Amino acid sequence: MRKPAMAMKTALFVFLLYVLHCAVCRDVTLPTGPLYRVAGFPLSLPCVVSGYEGPRTQDFEWFLYRDDSGGRQMGVVSTRDKGFPYAPFQARVRNGEVRVERDSGEAVRLVIQRLRAEDQGNYECYTPSTDTVYQGNYSNMVTVKVIPDTLQISYSRALTGQPVPEGAMLTLTCSGSIRSQQLTHLSITFGKRGGGDSSGSGAGGEVSTVREIISIDKMLGIVPGHSYKKRYDDGEITLEKRNGEGGQGVYVMRMKAVRPDDSGSYFCEASQWILDPDRSWQKIAQRMLDIGNLTVQQLAESLSITSSPRGEVTLQVGSPLILTCEVLGLPSEVNSGLLVQWMKRGSVRSDAVVAGGVEVEVARMSTDGIVSWGDDLSRANGGSMEKVAEGKYSLKLFSARPVDTGVYRCVVSVYAGRSNPGSSTPATLTQKSEGVIVNLKTKDVAVSAVAQLPRGPLLKRGNTITLICNATVKTTGPAQVQVQWLRWPIPEPVIRGSVSDGAPPDPPVVETPRLIAALMHDGVVNIHSNGSEVSVDRLSAISYRLRVHQAAIEDQGMYACHAEVWGQDPHGGWYYTGVKAESNALNVYLYARAGDLLLIPLVVGVSSALFVGIIIIATVTCCFMNRLAKQRARK
Incomplete structure (x- = not known):
């Protein structure tokens, strides 16, 4: 039994040595x-x-x-x-x-x-x-x-090299076919040489590069080039396959809006693929065909924005203001979306435009023709913005007001080749027109305001504070005064250091005035006080009254009135003339009431009487006790 076992072990050992040796x-x-x-x-x-x-x-x-x-x-x-x-x-x-x-x-x-x-x-x-x-x-x-080589490739139309406007559509067509007894696949690639980096801003860069734009691969999948993936995802670059004559495949690539960096030499490449026995795909034939050169003319070289009338415009208040914006140099063969805005910079003064300030939007027309108004939404009913002709836009203010004074510019954003761009699509180019200075002639207006505190007994807490504001206007034509009442605490000087060191006292700390109430030019009263009951009325053509009922301690302070003049235009609309006046300040101090004044002597009197009574009682008691003590001693 041992010999067969030994023989098997020997055979296994020899087999392992053979396997190890062959390894x-x-x-x-x-x-x-x-x-x-x-x-x-x-x-x-x-x-x-x-x-x-x-x-x-x-x-x-x-x-x-x-x-x-x-x-x-x-x-x-x-x-x-x-x-x-x-x-x-x-x-x-x-x-x-x-x-x-x-x-x-x-x-x-x-x-x-x-x-x-x-x-x-x-x-x-x-x-x-x-x-x-x-x-x-x-x-x-x-x-x-x-x-045998059966790979064929051709194109239907070559690029001539003539300048193409920025935003134009580019269409390239390439045909390819294979006639083989073996099962092979065809891929088509559109590419470009030159033109610099795809993200650059210029055309014709010095660095010559070869980039794939888009392909239909061997498995009939569409693959955009690395530099063109975003444009493909945005739908700006497409590639489709059609069936042509004689079994040829026709491949059409479209760029919806060419850019300056799309300039360069374009080619079409066809590749034949086969699946080897190891299941790997191998490219066994390749043929490239030059389609021609593309030169993109930049929009900035031809675009210009003009506004009219030019220079300076002076109008009477209430007259219509009409401004026109014209876009020139847009290629007619390119369907571009335009965002047109009217911007205004400047502030109103009684006699002229004051330059500077923040530029604000007056109105805009979006690429789909929708008009929206800027900060002053009330002008939506008093004006219009229209497209009067191709590339020509007008802004109309039916009744100009002094607030409309300023420097106007037309700002145009062009979306070349995109008639309906998305909200996140950047504009191809944005340009501004020269400024138009708009002045409005207003009537000569002068206003003065005087605040008065009617004579009477001293004001005490709980009384009614009455203040009169007399506003006098000198002008021609209808005018209304808008009056505002303001109050701020009486400033208290803060003494810094001792008197002996000679240091001057700090200036009084003046707080911002608080608006108490206003009588608007149309007769509407606005109360802004959250404390005491307040009322405002008009006593005469020039006299306005403020009353603070049941005045509390927090109602005392410095009072003043501000008067603003509003005029009426020929159409009956009221406008702020920009003329205003500030009155003198009145100090209002509230004294204590009679009942409060009697409280102090009453307390003092009661305290004194108690003190005297205690002394008398103590004295009498002391004397009585002394006499009693003497009588007991005698006994």
Whole structure:
């Protein structure tokens, strides 16, 4: 029973030694065949050796067994022997058309730059031995089939190089086809050379680059180039396939709005692909066709914005104000969206425009023709903005007011090639017109305001404070006064340091006045006080009264009135003339009431009486006790 067991152990040991020994045997690996490649295009055969001994850099020899050679071996190229190639390959090896490219010490490639029909056959990769023991696989073979070139490519219209306006649509059409007995796929790529970086601002950059714009790959998927992905996602670049005559595929690429950096030389590239036995896709043929040069003319070179009337305009208050904006230099063949805005900068003064200030939007017309008004929404009913002709826009204010005085500019944002841009789409170009100065002649207006505190008894807490504001207006035509009453605390000087050091006292701290009430020009009263009851009325044509009922301590302070003059335009509308006056300030102090004044002597009197009574009682008691003590002593 022991001998069979020993025999089995010996056999297992020998098998393990054999497996271990074979694990380090030399092995040469080639791609799995057959490989189909196209005549006239490159062939690249990788060969890798492993499990070898000796130097890390191995030598390789390539042989060809042609289909018509009857199994005879033909030397192609060697890494160690320049005289290795047979006659049919000697010239091709010398000029580099047939060569060995080394990927590493143990991996090389046989490269045939342009395959010929007679290159079809079985290729053997042989590695001369550097091992101490000759074991393993020293060569391997793969079958290469050379198929005819049937890849065709053409275009329908070439680019002429004539300048194309910025924003114009670019359409390129390329046709391609393959007629092969093998199952191969076709891919089409549109690309561009030159023009600098796709994100740059100019055309014709000095750095010549080749960029893929968009492709239909071998699996019929659309793949945008890296620099064009955002434009593809935004729908600005499209590619579609159509069926053409004779089985050809027609591929149409469109750029909806070309940019200056789209300038350059355009090409179309067709590639033939095949699926090798190892399930990898290989490009076996490729053909490129130049379509022509594109030059994009920048919009900034032709666009101009003008506004009319030019210079300065002076109008009477109430007259209509009409401003016109004209956009010139837009290419007629480009359908562009326009955002037109009227902006105003300046402030009103009684006699002229005061320059400066913040520029505000008066009105705008969006690319889809919708008009919206700026800060002063009330003008929506008193004006209009219209497109009167192609590229011509008008702003009308039916009845101009002094507040409309200022410097007006027309601002136009052009979305070249995009008639309805999205809200996040940046404008291609934005330009402003020259400023139009608008002055309004107002009536000569003068106003004065005087605040009065009517004579009477001293004001006490709980009384009614009455203040009179007399506002006198000198002007022609109808006018109304708008009166505001304001109050702020009486400033109290803060003494800094002692009197002896000679330091002057700090100036009084003046607080911001608080609006108490207002009588508007249309007779509406607005009360802004949150404390005491307040009323405002008009006593006469020039006299206005403020009353604070049941006045509390917080109602005392400095009071003043502000008068603003409003005029009436020929259409009956009221407008602020910009003329105002501030009255003198009145000090209002509230004294204590009579009942409050009697409280102090009452408290003092009661306290004094109690104090005197206690003293008298204490004195009487003390005397009585002394006399009683004396009487007891006598007994």
